[in-house]
Amino acid sequence: xxxxxxxxxxxxxxxxxxxxxxxxxxxxxxxxxxxxxxxxxxxxxxxxxxxxxxxxxxxxxxxxxxxxxxxxxxxxxxxxxxxxxxxxxxxxxxxxxxxxxxxxxxxxxxxxxxxxxxxxxxxxxxxxxxxxxxxxxxxxxxxxxxxxxxxxxxxxxxxxxxxxxxxxxxxxxxxxxxxxxxxxxxxxxxxxxxxxxxxxxxxxxxxxxxxxxxxxxxxxxxxxxxxxxxxxxxxxxxxxxxxxxxxxxxxxxxxxxxxxxx
Amino acid sequence: xxxxxxxxxxxxxxxxxxxxxxxxxxxxxxxxxxxxxxxxxxxxxxxxxxxxxxxxxxxxxxxxxxxxxxxxxxxxxxxxxxxxxxxxxxxxxxxxxxxxxxxxxxxxxxxxxxxxxxxxxxxxxxxxxxxxxxxxxxxxxxxxxxxxxxxxxxxxxxxxxxxxxxxxxxxxxxxxxxxxxxxxxxxxxxxxxxxxxxxxxxxxxxxxxxxxxxxxxxxxxxxxxxxxxxxxxxxxxxxxxxxxxxxxxxxxxxxxxxxxxxxxxxxxxxxxxxxxxxxxxxxxxxxxxxxxxxxxxxxxxxxxxxxxxxxxxxxxxxxxxxxxxxxxxxxxxxxxxxxxxxxxxxxxxxxx
Ligand SMILES: Nc1ncnc2c1ncn2[C@@H]1O[C@H](COP(=O)(O)OP(=O)(O)OP(=O)(O)O)[C@@H](O)[C@H]1O
Ligand SMILES: [Mg+2]
Numbered sequence: 259x260x261x262x263x264x265x266x267x268x269x270x271x272x273x274x275x276x277x278x279x280x281x282x283x284x285x286x287x288x289x290x291x292x293x294x295x296x297x298x299x300x301x302x303x304x305x306x307x308x309x310x311x312x313x314x315x316x317x318x319x320x321x322x323x324x325x326x327x328x329x330x331x332x333x334x335x336x337x338x339x340x341x342x343x344x345x346x347x348x349x350x351x352x353x354x355x356x357x358x359x360x361x362x363x364x365x366x367x368x369x370x371x372x373x374x375x376x377x378x379x380x381x382x383x384x385x386x387x388x389x390x391x392x393x394x395x396x397x398x399x400x401x402x403x404x405x406x407x408x409x410x411x412x413x414x415x416x417x418x419x420x421x422x423x424x425x426x427x428x429x430x431x432x433x434x435x436x437x438x439x440x441x442x443x444x445x446x447x448x449x450x451x452x453x454x455x456x457x458x459x460x461x462x463x464x465x466x467x468x469x470x471x472x473x474x475x476x477x478x479x480x481x482x483x484x485x486x487x488x489x490x491x492x493x494x495x496x497x498x499x500x501x502x503x504x505x506x507x508x509x510x511x512x513x514x515x516x517x518x519x520x
Numbered sequence: 521x522x523x524x525x526x527x528x529x530x531x532x533x534x535x536x537x538x539x540x541x542x543x544x545x546x547x548x549x550x551x552x553x554x555x556x557x558x559x560x561x562x563x564x565x566x567x568x569x570x571x572x573x574x575x576x577x578x579x580x581x582x583x584x585x586x587x588x589x590x591x592x593x594x595x596x597x598x599x600x601x602x603x604x605x606x607x608x609x610x611x612x613x614x615x616x617x618x619x620x621x622x623x624x625x626x627x628x629x630x631x632x633x634x635x636x637x638x639x640x641x642x643x644x645x646x647x648x649x650x651x652x653x654x655x656x657x658x659x660x661x662x663x664x665x666x667x668x669x670x671x672x673x674x675x676x677x678x679x680x681x682x683x684x685x686x687x688x689x690x691x692x693x694x695x696x697x698x699x700x701x702x703x704x705x706x707x708x709x710x711x712x713x714x715x716x717x718x719x720x721x722x723x724x725x726x727x728x729x730x731x732x733x734x735x736x737x738x739x740x741x742x743x744x745x746x747x748x749x750x751x752x753x754x755x756x757x758x759x760x761x762x763x764x765x766x767x768x769x770x771x772x773x774x775x776x777x778x779x780x781x782x783x784x785x786x787x788x789x790x791x792x793x794x795x796x797x798x799x800x801x802x803x804x805x806x807x808x809x810x811x812x813x814x815x816x817x818x819x820x821x822x823x824x825x826x827x828x829x830x831x832x833x834x835x836x837x838x839x840x841x842x843x844x845x846x847x848x849x850x851x852x853x854x855x856x857x858x859x860x861x862x863x864x865x866x867x868x869x870x871x872x
Contacts, residue, residue, distance in 0.1 A: 416604065416606060418602050418604060418606040419606045419607070419608055419609075421571070421573055421593075421600070421602075421606070422600060422602060422606040422607075422608075422667075423608070423619065424573075424593045424594045425571055425593060425594070425596070425598055425599070425600040426619050426620035426623055426667070426671060427594050427595070427597070427620055427623035427624055427671070428594055428619070428623045429592075429594050430594070433594075437608055440610045441609060441610055
């Protein structure tokens with residue numbers, strides 16, 4: 259038997275849905291508009307603004323940079339976050355309570371401030387190249403997500419399984435990969451996706467850290483908007499969305515499938 | 521393949537809390553020994569020390585002539601069965617059972633054959649390709665048992681393996697564990713806080729309190745001849761009456777309880793009686809007699825029918841006691857009576 263939905267509930271759902279989807283529709287519409295200015299609904303249909311994006315060297319370059327930074331930052335965040343989340347849960351009783359909070363601190367600090375302090379301390383003081391500073395900055399802002407998501411999954415993990423494996427002759431490190439990791443697989447995938455999206459969309463930290471010759475896609479979009487008001491912005495936004503969705507799909511498929519095939 | 525386990529003066533602590541102190545235990549090859557004690561007395565800690573998940577501050581653990589004390593856990597070759605089973609949820613039943621063999625580099629056909637033989641023994645052949653999530657509690661327990669047994673370890677350890685099963689299954693699994701252990705002759709340590717379980721499954725039982733062994737003996741000896749008041753209370757001696765000797769005449773001893781009541785006891789029946797002692801008696805070891813008879817004077821209280829006898833709560837100058845009287849003569853509450861200990865069901869203990 260189906261329970262009838264209250265009309266108000268339906269109305270509410272429709273409104274929420276509209277607010278979530280409307281911006282996507284508007285951007286998609288604006289991106290295919292056959293005009294030289296941003297407009298919605300589109301007047302005429304054309305793909306030329308997508309072509310234009312790739313004709314502009316600045317966009318081509320920043321797309322690549324953004325992808326590189328997102329992959330590196332996400333990779334580092336997982337490399338640090340996975341062992342950190344493991345230790346926080348495995349040795350919870352021995353460790354002080356405040357330690358798990360340390361790993362969420364970067365979320366609490368306004369990103370603008372984080373970017374500024376990184377600029378001051380890492381880029382200027384330590385004299386690191388722009389690209390490295392960007393990777394460090396992005397690693398910092400995505401690390402809390404990695405730790406949080408994996409930690410949530412590990413908090414439900416029964417560590418006596420690990421002891422069972424060790425008692426059966428599996429060395430501790432090997433046990434981590436054969437017993438612990440497969441059981442937090444979906445959390446690692448979720449952390450990857452969340453971290454990747456956060457990095458590739460980041461503006462505030464990147465704003466401070468981009469420098470001569472090195473910029474990220476969102477910063478390039480910002481720079482473009484300051485001068486022009488053409489549908490290139492909409493097209494590049496659509497591309498950014500597609501890129502994100504694409505990475506998510508690839509991660510889900512490869513990581514998901516290889517883990518399943520074991 | 522079967523080895524004796526020797527634990528010498530083991531001490532361990534969590535942080536600043538001392539959990540085990542100078543703990544010693546000798547288990548013969550092929551013997552099944554239970555650690556029995558109240559929650560928090562250190563049973564699991566003892567197992568974790570033997571398994572190598574916890575480092576002792578001092579003491580030694582030897583299995584046969586091998587010193588385990590500093591050996592990493594994964595090289596100790598001990599079969600462990602956990603209270604919550606700790607099965608690997610992402611591996612099938614067969615993969616769970618084969619896990620230990622895989623670690624030992626036993627591959628392909630031999631592994632498959634040994635896993636199949638073990639699954640057959642625990643009657644799980646049909647479920648070989650299931651994931652643990654799709655098994656009942658009893659089936660999970662069997663998988664856990666098979667996983668520990670298949671590596672043919674010289675030592676098996678069980679941490680309250682039956683406490684998550686219902687009463688009927690528990691008794692069945694208990695017999696199964698005992699049979700397999702006998703058949704393989706594997707030295708075993710079994711942890712439980714259920715006295716009946718410990719007594720029914722073990723060759724010997726170590727009764728523990730606060731990280732120390734209070735008595736280590738066969739179930740029969742523990743039940744009949746507890747070594748101290750703690751063990752006596754644990755195995756069901758309801759009445760512990762502190763007494764002191766006031767007169768001796770040959771084998772006969774005149775002893776006085778608190779409140780002045782006297783009993784005459786024969787050392788021929790009770791064995792040597794020291795000047796100060798505690799008389800331990802189960803309810804059935806304290807007989808309700810008419811007020812003219814010799815014994816501790818008492819006023820009868822609540823009466824309950826036990827089938828083979830009546831049991832009485834009694835008020836005495838030495839405190840409240842529990843005694844039994846014959847079915848033929850039910851006594852009224854508030855009646856005066858005498859309580860006479862029956863030597864065969866009593867014991868003489870050192871004062872606490
Ligand atoms: N990780 C730990 N950190 C600190 N104290 C602990 C830890 N594990 C156990 N303890 C303490 O050590 C003592 C012994 O614990 P243990 O787990 O050995 O008891 P147990 O006899 O197995 O009890 P139970 O029957 O409840 O399982 C307890 O007082 C317990 O509070
Ligand atoms: Mg325990």
